Amino acid sequence: MMHSPTVLIIGGGATGTGIARDLALRGVDVMLVERNGLSSGASSRSHGLLHSGARYAEANRVGAEECIAENRILRSIAGACIRDTGGLFVQLAEDDPEYFDEKRAACDEIGIETTLLSGTEVRAHVPDLTAEVELAMWVPDGVVYPSRLCAANAADAEGHGATVHPHAPLEEMVVEDGRVERALVGGEVGAEVEPDHVINASGAWAGRVASMAGIEVGMAPSRGVMVSVAYEGLGPALNRCRNPDDGDIVVPHEEEAVLGTTSVPVADPDDYEQADWEIETSVRECATMLPPVADAPTIRTWWGVRPLYAPDEQASDRRGISRGFTTLDHAADGVDNFLSIVGGKLTTYRQMAESVSDLICDKLGVDAVCETATRPLPGAEDPDRLDEFIAAYDGQGPTDEDVSGRD
Known part of the structure; x- marks a missing residue:
């Protein structure tokens, strides 16, 4: 027919x-x-973060503006397809404070709402955060299903x-x-x-x-691993406030936390290696923010492939x-x-x-x-x-x- x-x-x-x-x-x-x-x-093979745009604010203003606009729209039309958790960008002792300040200033210019929290204040929201958190910034991140x-x-x-x-x-x-x-x-x-x-x-x-x-x-597709571990009551999404790198996002679910992710170039989005080091790196790095996830039972692990478009250069670091x-x-x-x-x-x-x-x-x-x-x-x-x-x-x-x- x-x-x-x-x-x-x-x-x-x-x-x-x-x-x-x-x-x-x-x-x-x-x-x-x-x-x-x-x-x-x-x-459906992502970490499921509903971006506020803060992750891209200082490096890609247009992309950040797109994210915050669509974040607000999805909150009004998508109901139980999303979960309003809020998000935190956390600065550890080893992280560059100038990067934190630059990101917050960019968020303010774009219109992404932020609230500044001290290490003590942020641990009142997330008691399991490492003592190495010196400063944090609340942003309107969320979770998308x-x-x-x-x-x-x-x-x-x-x-x-x-x-x-x-x-x-x-x-x-x-x-x-x-x-x-x-x-x-x-x-x-x-x-x-x-x-x-x-x-x-x-x-x-x-x-x-x-x-x-x-x-x-x-x-120029790249793969990334997600590791979901047993962890209840996280509350907000966590972002390490540094240049994007492996293992810098923790996404809360009701009884789990999704840890991610890596970025490795792939030639074929249907056929690629799924390397143990990616899992180990993501867990280790996310545990620098939230130490209990290092020993939390793993529920499931999966990889996704980012649909990156790069017609002029095939960068080895696709971040x-x-x-x-x-x-x-x-x-x-x-x-x-x-x-x-x-x-x-x-x-x-x-x-x-x-x-x-x-x-x-x-x-x-x-x-x-x-x-x-x-x-x-x-x-x-x-x-x-x-x-x-x-x-x-x-x-x-x-x-x-x-x-x-x-x-």
Whole structure:
């Protein structure tokens, strides 16, 4: 059976499902395909930090501004897809106080709320913090449960006419006369698709998908490990206040803490080493902030692959690559109806989706405005319903399986 959607979206992570929702709410006919269940790529294999933007404030003002704007939007629309924990940037005795001051000043300039706390004051909030904490800064970080977030976006997209196929891998694209004429989709679709437009929202796999259309996209993926340990009652997310490095984030869950992460270049986002040293380093470094996690039982360990976009340089230290996002219109590469959305972060998925949806609607002559910043996600205030969405789309990932995947 031949399918002819107006827009075919490749990739069922946060960005892809966000695009499907945005376009469906604007009345556009959408088909989304994913190969291994929703959010099976980077989205549900992250540490799940809802960024305030403070992590990037002094080094990437635009990225920080995007994060704080989307942080506020998600608090208003996402309900039980997120958890408002607050966050702390902590300065240890060995850390550079000038870096702390620079970060706080940048946050103030951007409009990211901060509160300064002494070592004594911050340990009143988190008694297990090391005595080496000399100063801390409270910021509006939080926790995002990506399995719920992606599934809720998909459910709303389908509720407004989209079709979502969680087990339908893209197998081939046929480009003729400067357009993607056909896409062969396997799995539950098992058919050729003739879309008017194709959006590549496949994250770290964006280069591979683009190559099917004869286009090169300069992805520079990197892997990172997350280690979830048994630890109750942490409260705020913890960030080491130093230049980003291995093992500098602790994300609180209800009965666990997620420790992370590393950054190691990978050539193939489907085939990479998972090294013990990454686990050991993350635990050791996170324990410099929160000593009890060094001996806490490990519940689960997983790796994710960051969808970094670096067309001009393949840096060996990929922490220096911008976490901003880029929308690529491949008309400039000779394929008129093909777009890629690359880079970005889970926190900014909605803005990424709005950006590419605006471009598609401009091409289609659709003048409907984006509604996703003000319209609550379905089931947002009903965790059980959100978890039913996850089951329906086979969308459970390791990031939040202790919360959304429990019996």
